[in-house]
Amino acid sequence: MKRPKSKKGTKTKAKSFNVDIKVMQSSTEDDLKILQNIKNKHFEDRKLFDLRLKSEEAAKQTEIKELISYPLIKKNLLYNLPHQQEGALRILRDLDGRALLADEVGLGKTITAGMVLKECIVRGFVKKALILTPPSLVNQWKEELLNKFNLDFKEVNNENEWATCGFAIASIDRVKNFNTLTNEFKHSKAHDIYWDIIIIDEAHKLKDKNTFRWRFVDKLQKKRLLLLTATPFQNNLIELYNLLSLLRRGHLGTISEFRESFLVNGNERQPLNPAELKRKLSEVMVRRRRDEVKGINYRSRIPKIISVELTWEEKRAYESVVDLLLVHYLDFNGEPINTNLAAYSVLPKITSSTKSSIEFLEGLVSNPKYHKSTQEIAQSLVEDFNSLEQDTKIEKLISIINDIDSNDKGTKILIYTKHPVTLKYISDILKKQKYNITEFAGGLTPLEKTQRINEFRNHSQILISTETGAEGLNFQFCSNLINYDLPWNPMAVEQRIGRLDRIGQKKNISVYNLATKGTMEEHVVDLIINKMCCIGLVMGELPIILFNMGLDSSGKTGTSKIEEKIMSAFLDSKNNLYRFAGDIGKVGNEINKGIEEYTLTKKYTTQLLN
């Protein structure tokens, strides 16, 4: 195509063009079957057809005035929040399904997007759907889509899986990989599919058009596109321009026009004409503030760190087992084994409870694969643990529960532990204290899960749970959480708190954390609870911050990068608490920087968009 050269300053317009509408028509195979039925005299009562005709008339859908799918999902949603339906309707009716959904955090963007998706599917508009999310949110999305919208999305990990996926979900960090040798995206097969709808969560990461992430999304063929983010730009308006370029090319003009019309002297931080920019944004964006939405009360999280001072004997046993892990445990079959592997699989057990420590040590003793010297140390430690006359941690737990109960008689308490062994141990002890206990571990059937939840809600005062049992469950009728032990992954802790910190929670949430004094656990609890999970962020903001920092994706060990950082600090410290505290302090500073950046971004976004 030859393009006219124009002189500087001359107003030029593109030439007119012909537009043709693509019409797709169906085949007649089914029709021929009916003719065959006539030929074979396979007749049915004509009244059935008359009824069918009436059904066609009754089911006929007209223009989108309401969400016909809402009655289907309503029963799965705990609360009816009209702004979610209104948002979904606006996206479908007014914005043709191409929109930036920029509601503030905590308003349920996932639900609104799910409503758009479900409505499109029920109305027959969507057969192929793709959702791209941060790595840590893939499972959460899958779970919500299944439980709330009855939609089964398949996670795409391998590039060959695209062809068979009608409803696909993938980590955006995974699919954006670009092979510089072949000069194409590893998941380029996703570009061959024509998607009826694409949803991209935490879309603010698409702020830079020179990234593979942006280019991957731009190359996707799509009829409808939903970009979800509470912070569509940080402090740079070009980021907003890049984001909107994905939605509607040229909506804000060319980059030069955008600079000229909307930036003060080209300054990327200062909007020249905010009113006009807002007007342009409103043509493609839905954004609601928390303070304008009714029906949601946000509760605070009150962190309570409970220091556990071990007896001399307990401390000695604890130190010995950590020492065994860092020094002697590695003598597996006479050969050193992967330090990381040992730490990741064993450390959570030995920091959970004396019972889980004993279980781990007995495992070493009875396993002939272990080196004899390792087994001997383990055996002596089993004896040490068994000879302990006191369990200070469990005593502290009982004391916390008694305090909570004496302040608010019969109030519900949720205790979390990482290990089924610890769960059983705590349960047995608390039952002796005459508390009514419900246990909730992995391996329960859906019916058993429902029974246990109802039991907790209606009868028992305390629920003791492991993570694997309670994923995706809602306990907003309970406002006391006790972390008997703490996962070293802040996202896992956030999930624990998230079971209580939900819409419908009527009280502030007390988060109790047992931290053994003078051990590395004390520093980890401080980092995860005081510096991350209980600093006044709204539910859902911590994953965004970690995603922004690139710390939510999986590292080399398969766990999240943030957990790897903490674990590396532990391994590097060689059980030197001073050194460990220093390294954890550095992680804390890094997180703090991420939180500050995020807070600034929120401020800029609010200034411009609200």
Next chain:
Amino acid sequence: MMTKNNIKDFIIDFFKESKIKEENGVLIISEVRKEVEDFLGKKSPYKLVFDINSHDKIKDSELIMQGSYFLLALRGFLLDKGNASIQKIVITPEIKDIKIGNYNITGIEQTNISYIAEFNFLTLFQYLNEKKQELNKIFIKGKEVVELDLNNFTVKNGVKEEIKEVDLLNEYNSSKKILLGSVNKEINSIKKYLKTKLSKEIERVKNHYFKQFKEKDEEVERCEEKIKLLKGKLKHTYYERDIMILKRLIRESESRLENLKKRTYKERLLAEEQFHINDEIEKHSLSVKGNLINATLYYYPLFTLNVLDKGKSKKIIYDPILKKIV
């Protein structure tokens, strides 16, 4: 659009084999056939309400309104039902009522049977976030469309043993042609609407890339002018240091010009433009799905008439539906 009462009548008709009672505006349907329960994925009783307020108040109720999910599900159940049927037109004409030319009819007797096919086509038009449907009923005999008002006849369920094997393929093909004429009118109307919308979107894309090319061209021009200017200055510069600086600036500008003129840039923009145009074309495409949802075979008797034509007696075959000699 169906009225609330019409929808209610349809539901009562659908569940006529079940137990139905109405309490305070709620239709309660119980003892539903297992086949239906399985299809709907829900055990009866069903509490059907017809306004959103009742829906909020009554636990486990189903909201019924035009196009609601419950009605979609009922339609889904009926989707492959009643697609081939047989009807008998009962007709016994009397001689006094038959008028054929100047024939004098002296006797009548039933001799054979004949057929008329009824085809019901449902065409769905889907575009953007909208859906439309059109139902076309065509009566056809051979290749001829028949204007048939069944209200003028007694029609009852047919008996398959009373007919021979019938192949309606020719009739179907003929009716398809007639259908296309009708459907095309709707297609053209929707196309007109889509074209207006698509034109705007393509104009946006084209203008955007047009300007991008323009900006690029202007950048090239600026760069060329700069080189010209620098070269001009170079001719009048004598100091070694200034010459070196100017030469460096010229080299840099020439390199930049070379980059700007690289074909790949323009090709990339063109490919991008085409991608976005195609995207809009796909988005504004119209999907037309037309299906035969029912074929009904009507059979009726033909009669042999004894007539006197110019004094001579002869027999003719008479079609009482088409009211003509066969």
